[in-house]
Amino acid sequence: MTVVSNDPIWWPLINASIISSYFIVAAFVGVMYDWALTFGQEVELIWRQRWSLMTFLYLSVRYIGIGYAMMYILDNVPTISMTDAVSLIINDAIDWTGDVVDVILGVIMITRLNAMYQRSRKVLIFLVVIFLAIRIANAVIVIIMTIHTSGEEYILFGTYQCIIDETGDSLILSSTTWILGTVWEVLALCLAVWIAIKHFRELRQHSAGSIMGDCFTVLMQTHISYFASFVVLSCFRIGFFSPTLSADIYSMDTQIYFGLGQIFAIVQMFVLGPRLILSVREYNAELVANSDTATAMTSIAFQENVHVSTSSSV
Template sequence: MTHVSNDPAWWPYIKWCYILNYFIVASSTAVVYDWVLTFAREFELVWRRRWSFVTVLYVCVRCIGILYSIVYIVGNLPFSITDVVGNIFYFMQVWIPVVVNAMLGVIMMTRIHAMYQGSKIMLVFLGAVLLTCTIATVVMTGIGNIKASAVDVVLSGNRMCLSLGVADTLNREIFIPTLLWEVIALFLAVRIFIKHIRELQKSRTESTIGDCFTALIRSHVPYFVG
């Protein structure tokens, strides 16, 4: 059932939705453009080689990310959808980031584990922290959306899918466990990087140190920036 409202109180929300939609479309376009430019290299380095666990995670993250963008854009297109479809779209938008963040966490854990020369103690520590943060995120997401439902609405002539019964305060705090994990991962990566730089300073030239710095920055910093 479609609900119609012309209440001016919804105008700030409508404006925010427009801005968010523009951002989603722009970022999705950038991702697709980057994918087209790098597909040949990806095909050579990923698809033609024997797959590992990290490769599977990489492909899943990419495919799920594309699915998330499609679901979000379709859910905000100006045509009517049933409440059931709206609920499916809403819960996909809620849970896909949780799943993707967990996968990215495993990928980053693998990288840091390799940076620490395969230390079992570090692997156990990283696994425990990531598991704790992921469970906390799952629990908070579940509690915050346990009574949530999506309805088809028309607000001042703008058709959209609106979520009801959402615990906004708890949902705004869902990012905290993920942020905690990323801060810890960043600290550990910077720590081993500094240690490695100090070792290089004792045995190699500044140019080699600069090359090492560039390589580490390119491979690890984008994860935290993204």
């Protein structure tokens, strides 16, 4: 049922929706800018190479990100008219898309760690078991939240709003998914730091140590950048529990805070996520172009299915 009203009491909601839409559009522009910035590398290092699991994972994260941002715009820009059913479907699609991307990023991280641990079966089994346990728990929580979510369409002063009502313990359930995600990210970082330190110590005694060390440096730099963005996003999520923010969720300060959190979330998933693969492939391509010893890196850089041309045209 559509509710039409021109009551001034709705002005805080309208203003909050407009402010939120600005941040969503800014996040979309950021994703598109990063895509345009790296498209040349993507063509050379992804599209023109032999396809592998990493190819599909990269393309999935990269192009799901563009669709994800567009769905956010459709769901939040107040000048776009949608029925409450359509808006609710888009809202659920956004939630599930975020979970799907988290799974893809988890697979990328497992692949990186498995390569760093020289394809240790024990480490792989440990990572897969922990990851599946966390993702299954999160999926169950998202299903519960989806069941208890409803939406209603409002036309307020000519703007279209769909107010989502989340009944039950949605705040507790959402916090649980964040805590489980934090456990996974911290575990992945600890394992990466541990094996990197171990390898740096061992490689000092080998002639190829500088090459192997450089690769581990690239892996750790991208991992730490990704984890740093997760820490920043986690700090924003902790701030959501602040009584100051919850006291007036439609205030400009609160909406700016929420908007910055959305930008960091989208950047982490759809900018830094694809770079976990792209940066390693770029390093490996440079190594192949500059040194015949690059073949020693294939087991570390998970590039076993990637062929990089070394002709003069590269």
